[in-house]
Amino acid sequence: MLIKIRKILHKSPQILFIRHLNGINIWNEELTLDVKEKIEKHWSNKINKKLTNGDSKEKYYVLPMFPYPSGNLHMGHVRVYTISDSIARFQRMNRKNVIHPIGWDAFGLPAENAAIERNVLPEEWTTQNIQYMKSQLEQLGCSFDWSRELSTCNKDFYKWTQDLFLKLYDAGLVYQRKAQVNWDPIDKTVLADEQVDENGCAWRSGAKVEKKYLKQWFVQTTKFAKQLYDGLNDSILEDWRDITKLQKHWIGECTGVIFDFRILECGRVSNEFIRIWTDKPEYLEHVKFIAVSSRDNVYAQNPITKKSVPIFVESVDFENGLDHHIGIPGINENNLFTRYNIQPSKIELSPSEIISKREEICKEARDSNQGGYWVSTKLKDWLVSRQRYWGTPIPIIHCQCCGPQPVPESLLPVLLPKVNSFSSERTSTREYKEWINTNCPKCGADALRETDTLDTFFDSSWYYLRYLDIKNDREIFNKERVKVQMPVDLYIGVPTKEPFKRLLVQEDEVEILNVKNNKAIHKRTKAPVTMSWEKMSKSKQNGVDPSDMFKQYGVDTTRLLIMADVAPTSHRHWNSNTFPGILNWQHRLWLTIQDFIKHRKTVPKSIPDEKFKSEDDYMFDSRNFYIKGATFNYCQSQQMSVAVSKMQGLTNSLRRVSAFTVAKSPQYERALAAQIILLAPMAPQFASELWSGFLIAENRLNADSDINWNASVLEQIWPSIDLDYKLELVCQVNGHENAAIKFPRKDIEVLSKEDALKFALKVDKVQEVLKTRTILNVKYTINYGYENVINILTTQPPPKKQKQL
Structure with a gap:
């Protein structure tokens, strides 16, 4: 009986279908907007059914920027959350246990002012906006883990x-x-x-x-200034581009020390203090006065000597952006000594005395909680x-x-x-x-x-930790859980320091201070940003409501348009000239599935064996080449526009071969499956429909392959490069590429540094460069799926002898 059932299933694979795999199956129609809407209506409640890989021990925490519930998504939101959703789906298909939460940065002045204007309560206004924006994110198809949803204005959070x-x-x-x-x-x-x-x-x-x-x-915050500044050199901060420079600019180089002088009231020490900065802490005992830009004339107590120091008010601009000046005779003298009738006296310390005195004074200040920490003139307490x-x-x-x-x-x-x-x-x-x-x-x-x-x-300084333990009512978060699930693997926005391993900067994080004078800063780093302005226009798609885009193109098409237009780190200047390419690509994918179903059902006229073999090999190469390129851009560079370009290249390959190859080539079948899987993170609903068409086609040629014929496209394992496909060993000398040697994946995966060097040294171009140089060091980067790099570091070649005249 079991054998009989298997035969029936083999002849009629449609019987294998579980309900969640069935599409709308109107493959005799053209891909119109109406068809897209039917696809999205059918799949919208199905694409987010399984969002966890509970059996996976390897986590991946992708954190999109914390949205303020303003009431409506804009295209900047669509861009950020489509990127985060695409990467989250990609990592799930790589069997990672993905953490992809969302919440609301819900307190603040904008909500208050909006509530006043509309004569409603801030809580009412905020709650209404959250509900509407949540529905828009759900319409966008984002695979957020809504069980982790939080709002900063909820008492369970702000407790x-x-x-x-x-x-x-x-x-x-x-x-x-x-x-x-x-x-x-x-x-x-x-x-x-x-x-x-x-x-x-x-x-x-x-x-x-x-x-x-x-x-x-x-x-x-100044207490940690030097630690923060030095920590920006940490190797964990992958792909931070120029953000570490901006952060360092904001913190400033820690060239001085802060000290707190307690204010004296009627001769008694109060809790009030004045904070001073000096790059000569070793002379703190000799401070004669403090001059400030504005304050009542009072006295303060030197934290080291405990002596009284006068504070004078001066309506001048002090140097280095400070709001005070300390008077130390012979060290930082100026005309204030004469004005205040203070007799200067020369103080001299030897280099060894400076070091020991500096350490002694800073430690004493730290012990009494009155400063003693190295900081810049820029950074102030928060x-x-x-x-x-x-x-x-x-x-x-x-x-x-x-x-x-x-x-x-x-x-x-x-x-x-x-x-x-x-x-x-x-x-x-x-x-x-x-x-x-x-x-x-x-x-x-x-x-x-x-x-x-x-x-x-x-x-918003700690919300990403609460996501990990949202239901904990005993403590702010479970420390053991945080140890396992931190750091954030990818943050999309502009973050603060260590908790985030990799960063994608979004232009939406720019805060405009003065439109007229083109003044702007990064919201988080506070570093200045150069602005340029262009007139709003339909061609740029600036200010377009996402709902209008969804109605005009469909949700998944909008996701693809925004992914394909520019790189995530670029300014978001839309150009409608790129739209036809994406729309045409979707049509070609639709036609590809239509042809696949047709040719598998009625096999076309055969072609010569030699041509079939050539086209089958071509599909093998195309599948591996474009899997390599798309995967790299999904997980390594996050250049989604390049990933789209790689997928379009695979589509071109699929449409170049003969109808007989479509019908009979195992490698074509594998390449088409890979095509749909590669697309799924970016356009999950459209890809799900393509996959349903792929599954209903007859005469499967890879029944025992890594394709799971009984699962949806989003449940597939991300396609890997075949073991026999050749990958490159890139040979460099001092970072400059000289040659590339190809090895099958199965060999390059186990290629040691020593063997890689041996192969590199046999390359003629490398030998030519090394004739006049000595090898100092060798670096070998193993980058499975993309390329392996052997970089030979050498001495510089000797200078050429000039010909004598």
């Missing part, structure tokens, strides 16, 4: 943001002090320096920024206070007797005050008196809650 703040507070890394800040009189909040343009106007409201002295909360309602409440309670007290962990989260209406007059939590009044957690007396909320960057 842990508050917990993180308190951990930093307990470690002495968060403090509160008076500081001169940028105040936006319209938005009524503090602004970072980067949010003020060169004319002194606020980045959002356009109002002239005011300078105020306010008590603010800071994170002591001001995290914001004076608006829609943000994470800072979990501190102010008591007149006990001072500032952290909210006990058992009472977290500190929720925002409940509001029934929202207006421009009530944009700060300080307006809600019932919420402010509370009791001191230490002594029980009447106390007041902190009314500032946290900068939204504080929320």
